[in-house]
Amino acid sequence: KEAETQQKLANVVILATGGTIAGAGASAANSATYQAAKVGVDKLIAGVPELAELANVRGEQVMQIASESISNDDLLKLGKRVAELAESKDVDGIVITHGTDTLEETAYFLNLVEKTDKPIVVVGSMRPGTAMSADGMLNLYNAVAVASDKQSRGKGVLVTMNDEIQSGRDVSKSVNIKTEAFKSAWGPMGMVVEGKSYWFRLPAKRHTVNSEFDIKQISSLPQVDIAYGYGNVTDTAYKALAQNGAKALIHAGTGNGSVSSRVVPALQELRKNGVQIIRSSHVNQGGFVLRNAEQPDDKNDWVVAHDLNPQKARILAMVAMTKTQDSKELQRIFWEY
Numbered sequence: 243k244e245a246e247t248q249q250k251l252a253n254v255v256i257l258a259t260g261g262t263i264a265g266a267g268a269s270a271a272n273s274a275t276y277q278a279a280k281v282g283v284d285k286l287i288a289g290v291p292e293l294a295e296l297a298n299v300r301g302e303q304v305m306q307i308a309s310e311s312i313s314n315d316d317l318l319k320l321g322k323r324v325a326e327l328a329e330s331k332d333v334d335g336i337v338i339t340h341g342t343d344t345l346e347e348t349a350y351f352l353n354l355v356e357k358t359d360k361p362i363v364v365v366g367s368m369r370p371g372t373a374m375s376a377d378g379m380l381n382l383y384n385a386v387a388v389a390s391d392k393q394s395r396g397k398g399v400l401v402t403m404n405d406e407i408q409s410g411r412d413v414s415k416s417v418n419i420k421t422e423a424f425k426s427a428w429g430p431m432g433m434v435v436e437g438k439s440y441w442f443r444l445p446a447k448r449h450t451v452n453s454e455f456d457i458k459q460i461s462s463l464p465q466v467d468i469a470y471g472y473g474n475v476t477d478t479a480y481k482a483l484a485q486n487g488a489k490a491l492i493h494a495g496t497g498n499g500s501v502s503s504r505v506v507p508a509l510q511e512l513r514k515n516g517v518q519i520i521r522s523s524h525v526n527q528g529g530f531v532l533r534n535a536e537q538p539d540d541k542n543d544w545v546v547a548h549d550l551n552p553q554k555a556r557i558l559a560m561v562a563m564t565k566t567q568d569s570k571e572l573q574r575i576f577w578e579y
C-alpha cells in the first residue's frame with residue numbers, strides 16, 4: 243500500500259543553498275539577529291514531515307551560504323545542477339531553498355536559462371527556523387506543493403513566499419524583516435493554501451522552454467556592475483567599475499532612470515569605449531524606463547531596462563551578453579524577457 247502511494251506521488255528534489263530558511267538564532271525571540279546558512283537540507287526536510295504527503299522528496303546540499311554572498315560561479319553551478327535534474331525521468335519538480343536577499347536574482351536567472359517545463363520553485367524565509375512564528379516551514383511546504391503540481395508546468399520559474407505564487411521574473415524583495423517581503427509590480431500569479439495551488443495569471447514574457455538562452459551553453463558570465471543615482475552624484479563609481487573590467491554598467495537611476503548631468507559625459511565616453519550602458523530605476527514600487535525618455539538613448543546608443551529593477555537588469559545583461567555585444571540586440575532582449 244505504502245509503495246503504491248509513493249508511486250503516485252510526484253518526485254521532487256530540494257536543492258538547498260543556505261539563507262535564513264536554513265538559519266538559526268540563539269533564542270526563539272531572535273527573529274532578526276541570527277546566523278543564516280546553518281541547517282543542512284536533511285534537517286530542513288525532517289522539520290516538515292508533512293512534505294511526505296505531497297511528494298517523494300529528497301534533498302541535495304548544493305552550497306551553504308547567505309544569499310548576499312552568491313557569486314556568478316554559484317549561479318552557474320546551481321543552474322547546471324537544476325538542468326541535469328530537469329532532464330532526469332524520475333524528477334517531476336525542483337525546489338531551491340535560498341536566502342531572500344538575492345532570491346529574485348537567482349529565480350530570474352533560472353527563468354532565463356533552464357530549458358524545461360518542469361516546475362522549478364525558489365523559496366526562502368524571513369525568519370530562521372528557531373524563531374517564534376518561523377515562516378520557513380510553511381513556505382517550504384507550499385514550494386513542494388507547487389513543484390509537485392502538474393498545473394505548475396510551463397509557467398516559468400516560480401517563487402512561493404507568504405502563501406503567494408509569484409513569477410521569478412517579476413518578484414522582488416520589497417521590504418525586509420516582515421514576512422510579506424516579496425512583491426511584484428504586476429501582482430502574484432496565484433495562491434497556495436493547504437497544499438493546493440490556485441492560479442490567476444500567466445507570465446507574458448519569454449522564459450524557460452521559450453528562451454533563446456540555455457545553461458548548458460553558458461560556461462562563464464561577463465562582468466556587469468551597478469552604480470546608483472542620487473543627488474550630488476559624481477561619475478567616480480561608473481568610471482571605477484568600468485576600469486575594473488565591467489562590460490556593461492547598470493545605471494540604478496533616479497525616477498525614470500534619469501542620469502545626472504555630472505554623470506552623462508562619462509557614460510557617453512564609456513559607451514564609445516565599448517561598455518554597454520543600461521538605464522534602470524531604483525524607485526521602490528516598480529520602475530518603468532522607456533527609450534529616449536529623460537535621455538536620448540538612440541543618440542547615446544544606450545539600452546533601457548524597462549520594468550526590470552537594477553539587480554534583475556544585471557542578470558539579463560549578463561545572460562544576453564553571453565550571446566551578443568550588439569546594443570540593438572540587447573535592447574530587443576530587454577523588451578522580450
Ligand SMILES: NC(=O)C[C@H](N)C(=O)O
Binds near residue numbers: 260262263340
Ligand atoms: N532572509 C534571508 O534569507 C536573508 C539572508 N541574508 C540571506 O539572503 O541569505
